[in-house]
Amino acid sequence: MRILEAIIGAFSSIGRFGIFSFRFLKVMFRHRPPIRRTLNEAYRIGVLSLPVLLTIAAFVGTNLTMQGYHAFKPMGGERMVGMFVGLAGVRELAPIIAAAMIAAKVGTEMASEIAVMRIREEIDALSVMAVNPYWYLVTPRILATILVLPALTILSIYGMLVASYMVAVYQLGLNGQEFIEFLQRGATVTDLAYGAMKSIVFGIIICLVSCYCGFNSKPGPRGVGSATNSAVVTSAVVCVMVNYIISELVYGR
C-alpha cells in the first residue's frame, strides 16, 4: 500500500508541476517582463557563480586529461588525449557539470529564497497587493538564466580546456601543438553551439524545478531545508536524463 501511495504521490506532483509551469507560461507571455529585476538576477546568477563554475570545470579538465592519458598509454595512443578531451569534455561532461553546479549554486538559492518568502507569507502578500507572484518571482529568474547560462557554459568549457592543456603539456609532457590538433578533431565550434543550446534547456529545467520546490515548501526551517534539498536533486536528475535524449537526437543519427 505504501508503495502504491508513493507512486500516486509521484504522479500527482508531476501534475502539480505541470499546472505550475502552465500558469507561469501564461503570465510570461501575457505581461512585459520586469527588466530591471531580470538584470539583477542575471548579475547574481552569471557573475557571482562564475568563480565556482570555472574552478570545477578546471578540475574536471585536469582529471579527464589524466584519465585519458593513462587509458590510451597501453595502446600507445598518448596523442589521442586531445581528441578524448574534445569528445568527452566539450561535448558531454563540461555542459552537464556546469548545469549540475548551476543547480547546486543557483537552484538551491532560488528554492530557499522562495521557500522563505512562502513561509513568511510574503508570496500571499504579493497576491494581495495584486502583484502576480509568478510574474514577480519566476519570470525574471527564468529570463536571466536563459540569458546567462549559454555564456557560462562556453566559459566553463574554455576553463576546462585551459586546465587540461596545462596538465597535458606541463604535467604529462605531451606536445602542445599535437594536443590542439587532435582536440580540433574531437570537437568543433558546432559542438560549442550545441553545448550552449543544451544549457538553455538545462537552465529552464533548473529554474522551473527550483521555483516549484520553493513555492510548495512546507512550513518551518525543516520545510525550507527539504525544499532546497529536493530542488537540487530533482533538477540534476532531470537534466542528466534530458541530456541523454538531446545527445541521442544530435549525435545519435
Add this chain to the structure above:
Amino acid sequence: MTLLSKIGHFGRFATGILRRFATFQWSVNETLHHLSQTLFRCILPVIAVVMPFGMVIALQGLEVFHMFGAERLLASLASVAIIRELSPVLASVLVAAQGGSANAAELGSMAIEEELAATEVMGLDPIAIHVVPRVLAMTVACPLLNVAGTTAGIAGSFFTAVYIKGENAGIFIDQLWQYTTPFDITAAFIKTTIFGLIIGLVSTYLGYYAKGGAAGVGRAVNATVVNSILIFIAANYLLTSAMFGVIS
C-alpha cells in the same frame, strides 16, 4: 582572514569528531539508522544519473570508434571511464546533493530550533549524538552507492550499445574487463570513501553552525552542496595523480 579562521574552526570541529570516534563515544545503532537512511535516499538519484551517463558514453564512443572501425573497443572504454572516473565523481555529486544537503537541513533546523542546545543542557554531547553517526554513515554509504552507480552505468551503456545500436552482446561482455584492473576498483573505493568523509564533515559542520532562522537553513544547504563538491573535486585531482603515481 575570515576564511583562514573558518578553516581553523572547521579543523577543530573535525578533530573533535575524530576524537569522539576514536574513544567510541558513538552508538552503532544510530550510525546504522543514518546509514540506511542515506542509502535509501540516495540510491535512486545515483542510479538515475549514472545510468543515462553510461548510455551517453556508449553513444559518443560508438560514433568515434565507428570512424576507425573499432566498435569492439567500446566496452573497454565504457568500463574504464565509468569505473575509474565518472561513477565516483557523479555518484559523489549526487550524494552531496541529496545526502549531504539532507544532513545540513536536518542539523541546521535542529540548531535553529535549539534542539542541539537542549541536548547540551541535558548533559549530553550533541556532537557525539547527532554529528558523529552522520559523518560515519556518509563515509560508509558513499562507496556502496558508487558500486550501485558503476553497475547502473555499465548496464546503461550495455543497453544502448546492444539494444539501441545493435552491437554484439557477447563482444561487449568479453571486452568489458580488457583494460580494467582490480587496482581500478580499489582506487575507486578509496576515492569514494574519502569523498564521503569530505561530504559528511562539510555538511555536518555547516548544518551544526547554521544561524539566522529558516533562511539560514537554506543558506547552509546551499553552501554544503557547493563547498563539498568543490573540495572533493579538487581532492579528486590530487588522489588521481597519486594513484597513477603508484602504478607507474
